[in-house]
Amino acid sequence: MFEQCMYENGNERNKIVLLQASLMMGFWHSEIDEHAQPWYWTGSAISHCQILGLHRDPGTSAYNPHITDRQRSLWRRLWWCCFFRDRWLGLTLGRPLRINLNDSDVPMPLTGDMLFDIDGLSEVGLANHLPSEMPRLSEYWVMLIEMSRQLGDVLVMNYQAARPKGTLDDVAMLERRLLQCRLPDLYEGGLTRISKFYSNHVHLHYQAMLITFYRPWGMEFPEGDAGAKEDWQHRMRLKADHAAAQTNEILDRLVQDELLGLAGPMTPPLLVPAMQTHLLQCKFGDSLAKRIRLNKLEVCMLVMEELQKTYTVASVYRGIFTKAIQQIFPDYPGHVMHTSCSPTSITIPRNEGPTRNSLNNPESLIAGDQLGDSDFGDLGGDDLMAALMDNASVFDFWQACNQL
Template sequence: MSESSGSPEPSITIQTQAAKRTADAAGLKPGMRPAKSVKRRALPLYIKRLPARFGPDDVLYLEKKGALTIPAAPLRDELLRCYAEFVHPYMPLLNMHELVRTIDRSDGTDPISLLLFQAIMFAGIATVDMRYLKAAGYNSRRDARREYFQKTRLLYDFDIEVDRISLIQSLLLMTYWYETPDDQKDSHHWMGIAVSLSHTIGLHRNPAKSQSMDLAKQRLWKRMWWSTYMRDRLVALGMRRPTRIKDADFDVPMLSLEDFEEDVLSDEPSCMPADCTYLRDAEKQRKLAVMCIAKVKLCMCISNVLSVQYSVLHNNHGIAGEEGITRTTMMLVKKLDPELTEVQACDKQLQEWKEALEDEAKYVEPTWQDVDSGNEDVVLNRSLLHMIYYAALSALHRPQVLPSTAMPPRETQAPQLEASRKAVRLAASGITSIASALYNLDLVRYLPTTGITTLLPAIIIHLLDIKAPEEATRKASLQGFCQCMQIMARLRDIYAAADYSTAFLEAAIRKAEITLPQRSPELKEPRSVITSAQALMEAGRRLTSGRQSSSNALTPPPETRVKPSGETGNNGTENPSQLTDDDLARQLSSYLASTPPDSDHQPTTNHESGPQFFESGGISVPVADFEPDFDSMINLDEAGETWLLEDGAYAAMQGGESSGYLMDTDWMMKGIKEGGLEMSAV
């Protein structure tokens, strides 16, 4: 085992079963070491010892799998910093100052659960500088995240931890993992276990009513409960799955600033790097606490949105698919005819939430000065808060704009329909603008998986608006699509869920056979069908004034680049403005066969102010044999019922935190084919 503490640590002796039998047979006295014993290194003193019930074989197996390996001090400390700055503020599960003090003391006092420690390391990897992972021997961020999640999951499966507080904290962090569509233990699964354990220990009850709980513990329990609540709502929003927590089943009071830690880390040497300003700045902690409370209140609005617009009822319950496997996953599907008064009430609640925000939580476009002053965590959390708000607004109004064919809109709904169109466009524009600002400041790499959840509804609306008759709307939607896809490409360096989201967007575009409208009735232009995201991004580039080459654009592998013919660019490829549809199709084939770069984007030093236009970037799908079949996947029957999914296609997006937006694909393609957002509900 590797350890990170600089102080000498006692060694432990783990006997194999054969060595134990030899010792018994030889009659060795206690304390005498047989010749076949295996000498190992102990866990650091700040880590809780393994349970006594663990036998030698268990310990050796866990060690072989790396579950007992603690990162070396440089990586450990940086992962702690990333967790403190980019995970803890929006999910304050822990007493961070106590955690840091325990590691700094390293004297065995109040040791940390090994399961929880590995879960913290896993959560921090998503945002740590790639240089630390390279130094530790990892080729990519995904490899590191996968290894640390496997460590955490193995420890959980071995029941290494019996303390339910530590279990709940670990499980909530495990909900941030998603890799393959066929993994049945997805975010919703881990969320369910966390909620179940929370109810078991009474985390859902008002801790102030406890006679034996001190004030510090009451505050921790409140933060843990509301962290569980927020995660439950965001998983339900993204996956379109039923919430695990019912609003009537708890009585925990709303969070207040007093429930957050009031402590400042000293300037003495610590496991927390000196550049971690969050734990050393009381004012920053207060600002982020204000944003966290605002997020809790927003998630309560999201709960109402889900109950008004979506139902767990569906028409394929218990249908057997391939090899006789029965699909039993419950999904939230759009209600056929939600009450307009309920929709309006939810909309009012969202607007009141935004108007009631304290100054610290109100959105302000960030600048390089914010980044250079070490306020990335404040910028990120404020931006994410408002991206979630716009995603909730879109979730509320999108079903109004994209109704099922079974329930055509009534004439009395016309004003609400127009209001919903404006709302979804506002939401798409807001998400794109905020995410673009993060991209220009190189902060997209700090977004959690919730960032994907917020991007997808914006992309859906942008795709619908590409059929708009007005050139200004068409330009804005195409540029917005380009921006969102560029941001999604960055998230693919970190999260597998972004791969599958991109794959389905590609498949949807191919299926929809988009044809852009003429710029004007007098101007007759060739009207070729657009069948890829890359081609759509090229079309967006042509319709905008920006034609400069972008340094951020992704390129296909050298051996698959289009050969020059006529005018060429600097890289030997044809001028993008002169690429034919066949050229774009060939490029797309190379993109679909390639993978994202292993190394992360390096922080840019170009501190240009203002929004930047995104050139089209290559959209690559790393799963070569992944070919969603939308004909078998979507059933646009006349009854307007929920579409049916074949097992393979259904599984391709099932499990990821943003998989629920697949439910909108049929509406999106129907809207595109029938004339875009303006005609989709007519």
């Protein structure tokens, strides 16, 4: 890999280049080195940012004419890219946040920060190498950064280990901010395939964030008057269910428009909060209600089946959820979806057999020996199933998944 060579050959002295290489390698999954995973490389990129001082605004005290506008734009873009990865990896890996925004005064990114480096390119160069709708895609990126700030607040309020218990007013205030997030217009006409996909992808992030926010409050209650506790918790559960249903609608649009081929490595984890919500709903109601909820989950499983053609982690998620479904529906067939990779098995790298390290990060699993249903218990699968079936938290599932 080019980025790995740039980082490891020892000849590169430009710290910005090393930062960029680390950030890009955060999307690469090693077959050999346990440490060479998204968490490691993103942490390296964040460290480079802070060593270089990119977490501070270079124009705070006095404008430095030796720093060009292009440099300022690049530095701002790199910092906020690291911030975005920190927040979403914190959620999807169940790990603490590395960036504290109280230590940073970098202004929020602008659409122009994404366009600065292409101003000098010829029309032929732009047409050959970049999408024509870069201004629109840049706006989507800014929306994701704004949303990521809110996600950080959600993780601190609901999942931080030593967090103070929030009040009803705290929860209501954060909810208002979440509902005010800027989002693309899903019904805008005339969009290209790329714009359609990324418009929907921003919404996938948003629904995952809403589920992450609402789910704990379906079982917990903040400080305050507990007189209407049950009604309040019921409303929060309904809101989480609605966000999960919205996720299914987004997936339906992506499938109908044949856009799943544009999915990136972040797409499979974004489906997990909705899948867990559907799974938990399968435990309640009469047989018809349970079947309807199972159908919603199966839609997500079918999309995961398609995504696993590119991302092995999707087959891991399918295997985990198939095992969980069978706990609720013992007669549920593990072979219901036809694929070259069995949904009730998880692959183990390098033909070494199942080990705890090989499941430390599900995204690192590659083709090799298979781990069947009976092996879940030996690898802590009972804890994983307990976390997956926990009514309160999507975060506990990520933590359990990464501790296997």
